[in-house]
Amino acid sequence: MSYQDALEVRQSSASAWGSKTELRNLKVVSKLIDTSTCIGCKACEVACQEWNDLHIVPTTQTGTYQTMPSLDANYWNLIQFREREIGPDFAWLLRKDGCMHCGDPGCLKACPAPGAIVQYQNGIVDVNPDNCIGCKMCETGCPFDIPRYSDQTGKMAKCTLCVDRGQVGLEPACVKSCPTGCLEFGDKTDLVARANIRVEQLRQNGFPQAALYDPPGVGGTTVITVLAHGDHPEWYGLPKDPHVPDGVRFWKNIARPLGALAIAGAFFSMVGHYLSFGPKKPKEGAETPKGEERG
Amino acid sequence: MTRMAAVEQNGMGDAAMARARKTEDVVVGDEIVRERLSARLVHWSVALTFFICLFTGLPIWTPYLGFLASLFGGLHVCRVLHPWAGVAFAAASLLMFAQWASQMLLTRADREFITPRGMLKYFQYRNEDADIGKYNGGQKMLFWAAALGALGLLLSGIVMWLPQPVFGQWLRQVSYILHDTAFSLFFAMIIGHIYLGTAAEPGTFRSIVRGTVTKSWARLHHPRWYRDVTGEQPRS
Numbered sequence: 001m002s003y004q005d006a007l008e009v010r011q012s013s014a015s016a017w018g019s020k021t022e023l024r025n026l027k028v029v030s031k032l033i034d035t036s037t038c039i040g041c042k043a044c045e046v047a048c049q050e051w052n053d054l055h056i057v058p059t060t061q062t063g064t065y066q067t068m069p070s071l072d073a074n075y076w077n078l079i080q081f082r083e084r085e086i087g088p089d090f091a092w093l094l095r096k097d098g099c100m101h102c103g104d105p106g107c108l109k110a111c112p113a114p115g116a117i118v119q120y121q122n123g124i125v126d127v128n129p130d131n132c133i134g135c136k137m138c139e140t141g142c143p144f145d146i147p148r149y150s151d152q153t154g155k156m157a158k159c160t161l162c163v164d165r166g167q168v169g170l171e172p173a174c175v176k177s178c179p180t181g182c183l184e185f186g187d188k189t190d191l192v193a194r195a196n197i198r199v200e201q202l203r204q205n206g207f208p209q210a211a212l213y214d215p216p217g218v219g220g221t222t223v224i225t226v227l228a229h230g231d232h233p234e235w236y237g238l239p240k241d242p243h244v245p246d247g248v249r250f251w252k253n254i255a256r257p258l259g260a261l262a263i264a265g266a267f268f269s270m271v272g273h274y275l276s277f278g279p280k281k282p283k284e285g286a287e288t289p290k291g292e293e294r295g
Numbered sequence: 296m297t298r299m300a301a302v303e304q305n306g307m308g309d310a311a312m313a314r315a316r317k318t319e320d321v322v323v324g325d326e327i328v329r330e331r332l333s334a335r336l337v338h339w340s341v342a343l344t345f346f347i348c349l350f351t352g353l354p355i356w357t358p359y360l361g362f363l364a365s366l367f368g369g370l371h372v373c374r375v376l377h378p379w380a381g382v383a384f385a386a387a388s389l390l391m392f393a394q395w396a397s398q399m400l401l402t403r404a405d406r407e408f409i410t411p412r413g414m415l416k417y418f419q420y421r422n423e424d425a426d427i428g429k430y431n432g433g434q435k436m437l438f439w440a441a442a443l444g445a446l447g448l449l450l451s452g453i454v455m456w457l458p459q460p461v462f463g464q465w466l467r468q469v470s471y472i473l474h475d476t477a478f479s480l481f482f483a484m485i486i487g488h489i490y491l492g493t494a495a496e497p498g499t500f501r502s503i504v505r506g507t508v509t510k511s512w513a514r515l516h517h518p519r520w521y522r523d524v525t526g527e528q529p530r531s
Contacts, residue, residue, distance in 0.1 A: 014358040112356070113355075114358050114361065114370075133373075133374040135374055135455075136458055136459060139458070139459040139464070140459060140467040145464075246468075247468025247471070247472060251468065251471045251472045251475060255472050255475050255476055256356075256357075258476075259476060259478070259479025259480070260357075262479045263483050263486070266483035266484070266487055267486050270487060270490040270495075273490075273495065274490070274494055277419065277495075279494060279495055279497050280420050280495060280497075280515070280516075281497070282514070
C-alpha cells in the first residue's frame with residue numbers, strides 16, 4: 001500500500017470549493033475488526049492511550065467489564081461489553097467502539113471551520129486541532145456518536161486511525177497490540193475480501209446471519225466490522241442503517257441556501273425599491289415648517 | 296414650551312435634545328420629540344449586540360465570509376465571543392421588549408396596514424391618508440418579529456452552546472435549523488429596517504439619534520400621531 005500519500009487531503013470541512021479537493025485517485029486503507037475473535041482483553045485500549053499519550057481519566061463502574069461508560073476526549077478506543085440472551089444461548093457481544101472513518105463523514109459535513117476536519121485520500125478522517133474551534137457541531141453530524149469535546153483544550157478529539165503511524169508505514173497502535181489477530185490493517189479491497197471469507201466461515205459454523213458491517217448509507221466505512229449476528233448490528237450498539245442525520249443535511253443543503261436567498265432577496269428588493277421609488281417626501285405644495293431640511 | 300424658553304432653560308445646549316432626554320411626544324419649536332434617551336439607548340444596545348453577533352456569526356455561517364473573522368482576531372475568537380454576545384443581545388432585546396411592548400398592540404388600521412394590499416400601498420407611497428399612529432403596522436410587526444426571533448435565537452443558541460449529551464442529537468439538529476432560519480429571516484428583516492429608517496424615509500434616522508423628528512415628517516409618516524401631539528385638526 002502506498003502510505004507516502006497518507007496526508008493528501010480528499011475532502012475538507014467548510015471548504016469554499018465544494019468539499020471535494022480530490023485530484024488523484026489513491027488507495028483507501030481499512031481497519032478490519034472481527035468481533036467474533038475479540039476476547040475483550042483491552043490491549044488495544046492501552047496501546048491507543050500509550051501511543052497517543054492520552055491522560056487516563058477517572059472512570060465509573062457500570063457493572064460490566066467495560067473500561068469507561070463511553071468514549072471520551074481522552075479515550076478514543078473502547079471495547080464495549082454487551083450481554084444478550086439469543087434464543088436458548090447467552091452471548092457476550094464485544095465491540096470495538098471508535099471512529100469509523102466514514103466515506104461520507106457527517107462530522108465533516110456539519111463542521112463550519114475550514115480545514116478543521118479533513119478526510120485524507122486514504123480514507124482517514126482526522127480532526128485538525130489547529131483549525132478546530134470547538135463548536136461541537138461535528139457531534140451532531142456523527143451517526144456513530146464518536147467525537148468528544150475536551151474542556152481542557154476547547155477542541156474536539158477522536159481516533160485518528162494513527163495517521164501519524166500510517167504516514168511512516170506502520171499499522172495503527174491498536175492493530176499492533178491485538179493478540180488474537182482480530183484487528184487487521186491494510187488496503188480496503190484486500191481486507192473486504194478477507195472479511196468476506198471470515199463471514200463465510202461464520203455462516204458455515206452456526207452463525208448463518210453473519211455479515212460484514214460496511215454501511216453504504218455513510219459511503220462505506222474505513223473501519224469495517226465482522227459481526228456474527230450481522231442482521232442485528234444494534235445488538236452491538238451499531239446503528240442499523242447509519243447515514244448523515246437528516247436534520248444536518250436539511251440544515252446545510254436546504255435551510256442554509258434558502259436563508260442566504262432570503263437575505264440576498266431582501267437586499268436586492270431594497271436596492272430595487274430605491275431605484276424605482278426613491279425616498280418618500282411630503283407632497284409638493286404641502287406646508288413645510290422650518291427645520292424640515294434637517295433630516 | 297416655546298423654543299426660546301427651552302433654550303433659556305438649557306443654556307447653550309440643544310433645546311429639543313434636552314427635552315428628549317426624559318420626555319416623548321412633545322413639540323419643541325419645529326420639532327417633535329419621538330424617542331426619549333432611554334428608548335434610544337436600548338435600541339442601540341440591541342443594534343450593537345446584534346451586529347457583534349452578526350459579524351462573529353457570519354464567518355461561522357459560511358466560509359465565504361471567513362474574512363469577517365479577522366475583525367475579531369480569527370474564527371476561534373468568534374466562536375468564543377458569539378454565544379456571549381448572543382446573551383447580551385437577548386438581554387438587550389428583553390429590555391426593548393419591556394420598553395415598547397405596550398405601544399406595539401395592533402389597532403384596526405395597523406391590521407389593514409400589514410395586509411399585502413396595505414404593504415403594497417405603503418411601499419408605493421400611496422398611503423397618505425392612512426390612520427397611522429406613533430408606530431405603523433409594519434413597525435409593530437417588526438417589533439414582534441424581533442422579539443420572537445430573539446427568543447428563538449436564544450433558545451436554539453443555548454442548545455448549540457452546550458455539549459450534545461445535555462440535549463441530545465435530535466434537539467441539536469432542530470436547533471441548528473432553527474438558529475440558521477431565524478438568523479436569515481432576522482437579518483433580511485433588519486436590512487429592510489435599516490433601509491426604511493435611512494434612505495427610503497429621510498428624516499427618520501434622526502428620531503433614533505437626536506430623538507426628534509420634524510413636524511412635516513410626523514405629518515407625512517404618522518398623521519394620527521402628529522394630530523395627537525400637536526392638537527391640529529386634519530386638513531380637509
